Amino acid sequence: MLNFINDSCIQKQTVMSNLCVVCLNSTINPKNLNEIDSKQTKIIIKLRQCVPEVEWQIESQICLPCLEQLENVCTFRDLCIKSYLKRKNSSEIKLEEEKPPIKEDNDRFVCFHCEKTFKIKSILEDHIKYKHTETDLTKPLNICDVCGSSFSNKYLLKRHLKNVHATEKKFKCELCERKFASPVYLNAHKRYHSGERKHICSFCGKGYITASDLYHHEKIHANKRAYRCHICPKAFNTSSDLHKHKICVHQDRSQWKYECSFCQRRFPLKTNLDTHTKTHTGERNFLCHLCDRKCINRSVLKRHIESHSVVKSFKCNLCLQGYKYQKSLDIHMMKIHGIGDAKIPERIKKYFCSICPKSYFANNKLQKHIRTHTGEKPFQCPACDKCFIDKSYIKQHLKTAHNVFE
Known part of the structure; x- marks a missing residue:
């Protein structure tokens, strides 16, 4: 049985x-x-x-x-897309025949699309080709492996690599330490020192220093998400965002080429590595105007300033637990209620004390612990001369010793 x-x-x-x-x-x-x-x-x-x-x-x-x-279904879908692209291309060709993109005005050549003027016709033709001709997304893009920027042809990609990522850069900025491979890129860089933001977004009014910055910003407002990932259903507004997505999400971590010289951890982008390296060096240049906290970069500072607020806008509809951030709520829903697909972060004690075997999840906890070895007490009570190794101890001290409740 x-x-x-x-x-x-x-x-x-x-x-x-x-x-x-x-x-x-x-x-x-x-x-x-x-x-x-x-x-x-x-x-x-x-x-x-x-x-x-x-x-x-x-x-x-x-x-x-x-x-x-x-x-x-897939065959029918592909047929519809090909038919749409064919009709779209033919309508664009017809539009160009009806309204020429080049007109002459007082011996200068004017772009029909943006009204920019040029002294030489061939330069205007290049301008139209590279600025106003939509890239055919069915063809492979010429993408820079270093920064993820995309270009309409190999020549522009090669020029970008030569000028932006060149190993030999002779032209130095007098206002900072940056160097460039050509005077053209140096002059473009100097505009950022001036701070003049004359290129204004017609959607939100935000100003940008260069026309290129404005062009990429306005793609976000258009939200066409024309750059689709062929591995997952996600789509992006720029080819650069798509390229970064593929590296961060779909590339094997062992192939990430930016490695930390302190802990050998690998990162997909140089900006990720630069931010991570500051956790080892202790470099914190962004100061909070509400407290004495210093942060690694501007985005971390922004999140920290939000922590001063007591408003918890994101509420769980099952247990009414409140959170300041949507990401925190998503993790709560997955961890407590088993709802959603948020990835629960794995906590690793990666901050090690150089004096004893202890390790910590966060760098501020490690710094607090190190002060127990050094005897340093940088936080003084405002009501007496007593000092503490951590600022959080002052609040409890004020309650018990001075009967002060904040």
């Missing part, structure tokens, strides 16, 4: 594991959604593209009849 029950359970588990995630019927030899089809595309990617409303799980399976229907 026991053997019969065990066989029945095994048979039931086998049937459940062979269920198709689409039609919910049991099937023989189902395909895993993580498998790659004949066109070198994962099945789950096609499902997410065709039916983004459903949260497809990578461990699910699909039967062959449903997979065949999915292929038909």
Whole structure:
């Protein structure tokens, strides 16, 4: 009897594991959604593209009849997109024929799109080609491997690498320590020292120093999200954001090329490494105007200033717990209620005391601990001469010793 029950359970588990995630019927030899089809595309990617409303799980399976229907849908979808792009291109060509992009005005050549003037016609033609011709997103972009910027042709990419990421930079700024490979880039850099923001966004009124900065900013307002990731359903407003997404999310961490010289931790972008390195060196140049806290960078300072507020705008609708940030609420929902897909951060004691074996999760905790070794007490009570190793002790001291309640 026991053997019969065990066989029945095994048979039931086998049937459940062979269920198709689409039609919910049991099937023989189902395909895993993580498998790659004949066109070198994962099945789950096609499902997410065709039916983004459903949260497809990578461990699910699909039967062959449903997979065949999915292929038909994808073929039809590709046909519609190709037809749309063909019509769009033909309409743009017709528009260019009806209204020429170049007009002459007092021996100067004027761009039809932005009214900029040029003395030489060939320079204007290059301007139109590189500034006002929309990049064909069906073709591979020329992307800089160093910073993620994209260019319409290999020549511009090569020029960018030569001038921006060149190893030899002879032209030095007199106002700071930065150097450049050409006087053109040096002069462009000097504009940032002047602080003049004459390029104004027509959507929000925010000013920018260069036309290029404004151009990339206004793409955010347009929110076309024309740059789509071919691995997941996410899309971005700029090719640079897409490139960073691919590196940060889809590239293997062992291939990240920025390595910390202190702890050998790897990072996808140089900005990430620069910020992380400051946790080792202790460099904190951004001072809070509400307290004596110093922060690593401007974004950390902004989050810190928000911590002075007592407003908790993000409420859990199940237990009414409040949080200051949406990310904190998302982690709470996943950790406490098992809802959502937020990644629960793994806490690692990466800050080690050089005097004893103790380690800490946060650098400020480590600094507090080190003062127990050195005897340093930098925080003095405002009502007496007593000093403490940590500012938090003053509040309790005021209550017990001076009967002061804040």
